[in-house]
Amino acid sequence: MTYVNEHYxxxxxxxxxxxxxxxxxxxQSANPAARIIRLGIGDVTRPLPxxxxxxxxxxxxxxxxxxxxRGYGPEAGYEFLIAAIAEHEYASRGVAIGADExxxxxxxxxxxxxxxxxxxxxxxxxxxxxxxxxYVDSNVMAGRSGPPDESGRYAGLVYLPCTAENGFQPPFxxxxxxxxxxxxxxxxxxxxxxxxxxxxxxxxxxxxxxxxLYDAAYEAYIRDPEIPHSIFEIEGxxxxxxxxxxxxxKAGFTGTRCAFTVVPREARGRTRGGDAVSLNALWLRxxxxxxxxxxxxxxxxxxxxxSPQGQREVRALIDDYMENARIIRxxxxxxxxxxxxxxxAPYLWVRTPRGLGxxxxxxxxxxxxxVVGTPGAGFGPSGEGYLRxxxxxxxxxxxxxxxxxxxxxxx
Numbered sequence: 009m010t011y012v013n014e015h016y017x018x019x020x021x022x023x024x025x026x027x028x029x030x031x032x033x034x035x036q037s038a039n040p041a042a043r044i045i046r047l048g049i050g051d052v053t054r055p056l057p058x059x060x061x062x063x064x065x066x067x068x069x070x071x072x073x074x075x076x077x078r079g080y081g082p083e084a085g086y087e088f089l090i091a092a093i094a095e096h097e098y099a100s101r102g103v104a105i106g107a108d109e110x111x112x113x114x115x116x117x118x119x120x121x122x123x124x125x126x127x128x129x130x131x132x133x134x135x136x137x138x139x140x141x142x143y144v145d146s147n148v149m150a151g152r153s154g155p156p157d158e159s160g161r162y163a164g165l166v167y168l169p170c171t172a173e174n175g176f177q178p179p180f181x182x183x184x185x186x187x188x189x190x191x192x193x194x195x196x197x198x199x200x201x202x203x204x205x206x207x208x209x210x211x212x213x214x215x216x217x218x219x220x221l222y223d224a225a226y227e228a229y230i231r232d233p234e235i236p237h238s239i240f241e242i243e244g245x246x247x248x249x250x251x252x253x254x255x256x257x258k259a260g261f262t263g264t265r266c267a268f269t270v271v272p273r274e275a276r277g278r279t280r281g282g283d284a285v286s287l288n289a290l291w292l293r294x295x296x297x298x299x300x301x302x303x304x305x306x307x308x309x310x311x312x313x314x315s316p317q318g319q320r321e322v323r324a325l326i327d328d329y330m331e332n333a334r335i336i337r338x339x340x341x342x343x344x345x346x347x348x349x350x351x352x353a354p355y356l357w358v359r360t361p362r363g364l365g366x367x368x369x370x371x372x373x374x375x376x377x378x379v380v381g382t383p384g385a386g387f388g389p390s391g392e393g394y395l396r397x398x399x400x401x402x403x404x405x406x407x408x409x410x411x412x413x414x415x416x417x418x419x
Contacts, residue, residue, distance in 0.1 A: 024386030085112025138387030198349015333399030
């Protein structure tokens with residue numbers, strides 16, 4: 009008899025996006041002439057930078073010649089990309105990261121889900137609420153939780169509510185926690201962690217023997233020079249943190265797939281017998297066993313991001329999306345809505361009008377303005393009463409959507 013991993017049965021269905029799709033389809037069927045604008049999408053809309061496209065073409069040509077053809081590459085990534093990452097992402101900010109601490113991958117989503125494999129099955133996991141669902145679901149699949157309650161919280165996981173009352177800053181766990189997922193700039197709230205706040209988390213992890221799993225996928229959108237771009241800007245973080253980065257939202261690689269994870273040599277876990285074990289060595293073992301790295305062609309494209317032309321073009325992409333975020337934020341605030349985020353992140357966290365829940369406001373926005381957002385309740389119980397919008401749309405559609413909200417939304 010073949011048995012299945014019954015932990016999968018605990019997972020709630022992908023209610024959020026399936027329900028969004030159902031409601032949008034029903035509205036479109038009833039209103040076939042309506043032109044719907046999607047501002048809830050977390051995908052980019054602008055094409056890859058020209059410097060990246062040129063590098064991709066050149067790499068394709070290399071693969072067509074016997075003398076430059078490449079087969080299997082190094083599991084952790086090619087040296088040319090790793091060196092560029094170490095220099096431009098870290099050394100330029102005064103952070104020393106070694107080549108053997110950087111692991112190139114096909115996505116931050118994959119790495120943030122797979123990293124839990126190197127930790128004990130009974131590790132206690134803490135997540136912010138609201139939360140990027142992958143952190144939760146991957147640990148449920150691994151058996152680190154019980155079933156969800158009516159609010160959607162899984163038994164056994166530690167939830168750290170991030171609300172307007174605490175400035176969307178996660179409180180420290182009140183009880184034991186071995187692994188803590190932190191995503192800053194945050195998806196979905198658009199909040200950031202200040203240097204003192206991040207230092208507090210590093211100090212807490214050092215005092216409690218915990219590991220911080222720090223998702224910095226949106227660090228390129230930080231505008232405030234006082235906000236850290238990496239957790240490794242904080243003294244002592246190398247002992248207690250693993251950091252995830254991605255080219256997806258930074259350079260438009262959502263369909264091209266390239267990211268990297270930094271696991272410092274100092275980061276340690278322990279066996280039941282008390283022996284210290286290198287997390288860097290465990291992750292290298294995991295990746296070299298289960299992953300053949302990112303294609304050479306894609307890594308050449310990613311390396312072009314760090315060329316002088318590539319950096320200018322990437323900055324223009326980010327500036328364009330952040331201008332969209334500004335347009336949305338100021339436009340919605342002009343209507344009297346309360347809007348968080350959008351200053352150091354591409355996400356805007358919109359408070360629903362009094363008396364409307366997340367799904368109520370979703371329906372009103374769709375029905376009145378023909379604009380689609382993402383109900384905050386789908387990211388966790390603390391997301392109820394909010395709607396997520398993003399700056400990743402096209403400029404013309406973003407401006408049109410804001411104008412519709414200002415003139416059509418009946419509140």
